[in-house]
Amino acid sequence: MPKPSRDDLLLQYLDRLPYEPYPVQEEALMRYFESDEGVLVCAPTGMGKTLIAEAALYEALSTGRRAYYTTPLIALTEQKFTEVQDAAERWGFSREQVGLVTGNRSVNPRATVLVVVAEILLNRLLHKEAFDFSDVSAVVMDEFHSFAEPERGIVWELSLSLLPKHVRLLLLSATVGNASQFLSWLRTSHGRDLTLAQSKERKVPLTCHWVGEQLLPELLIEMVRGEEQTRKTPALVFCFDRERCWAVGELLRGKDMLNGDQQAQLAEQLDAIDFSQGAGPKLKRILMRGVGIHHAGLLPRYRRVVETLFQQKLLSVCVCTETLAAGINLPARSVVLTTLLKGPRGKKKLIGASSAHQMFGRAGRPQFDREGHVYAVAHEDDVKILRHKQKIEQIPEDTKDPQLMKMRKKLVKKTPTRREGEQYWSEAQFEKLQAAEPGKLESRGELPWRLLAFLLDSFSDVATLRDVVSKRLMSEPQIAQGQKQLTRMLVTLHEQGYVTLTPTPPLPRRYVSAHSLGWYVTLTPTPPLPRSAGGSASTAPEPAATPEPATPATTQDLLAGLQLGGAPTGKPAASTASTSPATGKSAATAPADPIADYQPTTAHATDKLKTLLAFRAVQPVYGAFLLDYLGQVERHERMQILESLLEMPGSVARSVRVPFPQDLPPGEFTRETIDPAIVKSGLATYDEMYPPLPHEQDRPFGEPPQFPIPLAEKMHLLFQSKVRNGGRVRITPVWAAGDLLTFNGEFNAFITARDLTKQEGMIFRHVLRLILLCEEFMPLTPTGMTSEVWQSELKELVGLLTDSCRSIDPACTDEVLARGD
Known part of the structure; x- marks a missing residue:
């Protein structure tokens, strides 16, 4: 039996609609079935873009070819999976012909229609030897305005460049301010000639x-x-x-x-x-x-x-x-x-x-x-001022009545004003x-470390990476800066042993600094240390070699739920001045950039690169750096470091601040190794790391107390000093899950005792994310521990935290842990 033509499929699909399509829906459907390459659909919220998307999936189910439906978020992907299954059943197909892949969850992975997060599609395009795209007819990219998001957009960009030319695209976006410019860029940079279906009209004005x-x-x-x-x-x-x-x-x-x-x-x-x-x-x-x-x-x-x-x-x-x-x-x-x-x-x-x-x-x-x-x-101040003025205006300014004149003067005198500040x-x-014009589709943000690691795991030619950067929808100066950042990132990976660059990059220059001027850099020669609290000077040992952790069973589809870590920003450390978050001191280094003119040609991945691929929620270079220390600090200190990797709003973080050392004492490794290394590098003094208790501090009235430098921030400072161009890392030192466990995991008792009732949802989410983070770290064995002890400790922690969350909201706990977001 011959396969139906596109015209036939369009008519069949229109016949199955429960109502007449809106004009923009009808236009988009007609353009999609007429086009050999695809359509960009831009329409306001509530204009039924899902109905347009489902047409591409109906075509795939009717012809037996495959289609991908992608979204930027796991939760949205799960929602769309159910919707597409319902639609398939409504059209007379089996629900099993629709599958879901998020990396953490897989349902019917060989189905005709696959609903996936955007990172899964990119991962499969990077591994075409394992995933055949010859029978794929269409790819739908929903919520495509995510292209302009700094951390998610690069995934769309790479997918557009890697998709085979025979695959038709259906890009669904809210209204954007530069649709024509975007299509021109897509045509010029990626050779894809899409048509545009656009409307700014709402069904409901x-x-x-x-x-x-x-x-x-x-x-x-x-x-x-x-x-x-x-x-x-x-x-x-x-x-x-x-x-x-x-x-x-x-x-x-x-x-x-x-x-x-x-x-x-x-x-x-x-x-x-x-x-x-x-x-x-x-x-x-x-x-x-x-x-x-x-x-x-x-x-x-x-x-x-x-x-x-x-x-x-x-x-x-x-x-x-x-x-x-x-x-x-x-x-x-x-x-x-x-x-x-x-x-x-x-x-x-x-x-x-x-x-x-x-x-x-x-x-x-x-x-x-x-x-x-x-x-x-x-x-409300302006409302009150306006109302008062209206009262004044009710009395004529030229009134001759003495009582009214007196009343008017009194009202004028009491006119409220805006508050200062x-x-x-x-x-x-x-x-x-x-x-205002709607936002534009444009490239933002840098190439994320994890994504770079996946690219290097697929090919070693640096020219291919440079081609990716050169085709971004950016200005020429931004692209030039992106190329410089790429070089710095590659050199960092080379110096840390994740790749071998050809030709070999030049050695970094020796930096010279003076601690008395408040600078912190690598000191040559090493100066004597200030005396510690115990009266003796210490030296920091050489950092342990980064271990080669157990490799996950498969690297396929591991990108699900990706929270891409940041890439280096601004100028390289060798030519910048920055400020220590702990001490507030200015950090200055030599102005010369030893790799300014360096151009690597190949980057061959080492076995160690697999470590970076294992991280999803953590900036991977920083995550790998922490493996040198997590096995040597005390158990409560490991908890502090892990909790700091999860972002938390400042309004909540202030309520779960890490306690003073008098209440949560540092472990031996921190006192004998980490603290001396901090002091030796000029990152902070002992007095700054361990200030007196607030009531013992001599400070001017109204000035906030000086807080200790938490262990998590110490680790961040060490990373910045030891890993050249290590990139941006977001940390939030808190003591929330650790404190929860002091209440034996009784969530309500903890929330009540710490006056966190209005923020309990944030704490609940933090604990769930910590469980997922522990599972992320579980296959990676840190220095100083065996894999058995490490995994046993994390499994015990995961069990305690999971029980705590299930006691509050079992349905959400199981759902989030299954999705992995």
């Missing part, structure tokens, strides 16, 4: 409102009134920090935000849920008023409750952070912005246009609303956001 005369609670009370068709709720109320979400929720708790029998239905559902622990009692009281709270500080099980109630229209308002706009789809009639500024106190800036448009796009539900509404509320926003800024 938006109306924007500046609210300058009402306070937020007053506006929301007004929005909830009226008949079903006229009221402006359900509404998403966006705040930009978790504390503000709670504050707004408390403001609304005493207001009537319900209609009809909402409260009775809410009471019935909420009474069936256990809200007895942590933030539960507080959240339940707010939910009973028809108001939801949704942010990362809530436990996942509470967030799921809020999502369900909102989708059932039992909540009039959901107060949330902007992460909701980029995550789960909670349909709303209106969106309310409580501020237009974001950032630390005193340094707030206008929110980005892309973020604003993403939040705007949540307003207006195609299946329910004829119009969506976006409200921006003025600062407070930042405000305006209607003009709101209008600017509305008119």
Whole structure:
């Protein structure tokens, strides 16, 4: 039986649609089936891009050829997997013809349609000897605006360059400001001639409102009134920090935000849920008023409750952070912005246009609303000032009535003013956001270490790597800088034994510095050490050789859930001045760059490169560096180092600060080896590493206490001093999971005792990520330990932490650990 033509497939697919497609959907479908190379689809949120994507998958299932559906996130990939299986069943195919591969989870991996994270596709393209693409008809790249993200975009770039020419592309993106320029670059740099289907029109139009005369609670009370068709709720109320979400929720708790029998239905559902622990009692009281709270500080099980109630229209308002706009789809009639500024106190800036448009796009539900509404509320000070001025204006300035004249003067005298140091926003800024062009598709960020390691594992020709950098969608100066960074990264890998470069790079120059001037570098000759607390000088031993860890069973599909580590930024260490995060001292080095004119031609991977490939959540060069120390420090110190590798917001990190050494004493290896090495390198003094307790410090009134330098930061400082051009590493020294274990893993007891109720979701997520990090380190044996002892210790730790998380939210625990994100 002959295979159906593209025209036939298009007609068949259109016949199976439950409703008439929107104009942009119809245009995209027609262009895709007409095109030999593919289509870039740019349309606002809510315009049904999934319907377009599924056409490529329908074609693959109908013709027996294969197709990939890729997304940048594991959670989104899992969601799309279920949706595509449902669609396949609806079309009359088997659900087993749709598979999932995320690296940590694999379902039907040989299926006709594979739903995968973007890194899986790239990994398979880098290993074409193991994965055949000759029978692949199409690749769908969903959420393609991720191309502009510094850490994820490079994965899309490389995939576009490596895909065989016969594979048709379907790139699905939110509206972008340079679609034509992007297609021109794609044509010139990668020889792919895609067509464009673009629309800026929304199915549900938006109306924007500046609210300058009402306070937020007053506006929301007004929005909830009226008949079903006229009221402006359900509404998403966006705040930009978790504390503000709670504050707004408390403001609304005493207001009537319900209609009809909402409260009775809410009471019935909420009474069936256990809200007895942590933030539960507080959240339940707010939910009973028809108001939801949704942010990362809530436990996942509470967030799921809020999502369900909102989708059932039992909540009039959901107060949330902007992460909701980029995550789960909670349909709303209106969106309310409580501020237009974001950032630390005193340094707030206008929110980005892309973020604003993403939040705007949540307003207006195609299946329910004829119009969506976006409200921006003025600062409460400005509202009060405006109201006061209106009171003054009610009394004529030229009145002759003595009483009115006296009253007017009194009002004028009491006119409120803006507060000094407070930042405000305006209607003009709101209008600017509305008119702003959407973000552009462009290359951002550097080549990540892990990705470079995977490339070097596939080929040794440096010219191929340079070709990757030269084809990026960047300016010429940025590309030139990228080429220099590539050279520095290769030299670093050579110096650390991960590759062998040809020709051999020049030796680094000897650096000269003076500790008295506050510089820290490699000192030649080595100066005498300052006296330690015990009165004796010490010398730091030579670092142990990096071990060759057990190699994972397979390197295929290990890129799932990748959090790509940063690459070196700026100029090389040999020509920079920087500041020590521990001491605040300026670090200066010789101005010459010994590799400025060096050009390697080949980079042959050594067996040691496999160590870098094992890391996913950690900057791999730093992760490998830590293996020299993790086996020699005390158990509680290993916990500190591992916890520091997981990012945590500063507002939470301050509440789980690493204790002073008097309460959490350093181990022998730290005292006898790491501390002397820190001092010898001029990175910090003993007094800076071990200051007195806060109440013993002699400091001016109001000045914050000096805190010890945590072990994790010491390791970071050593890495910077020992690994030339080692790249950016983000660490957050905290003592959260370690402290949790002092409570025998009893999560609620720990949260309550440490006053972390409002941040329990962040702590829960931190502990889950630590479990995954332990599993990442498990196959790698550090210096000073046997693999059996190392794995036994990590398995014990994983078991304790898993039990703790399951006691709070078993469903989320199992789901996250299965996904590996």
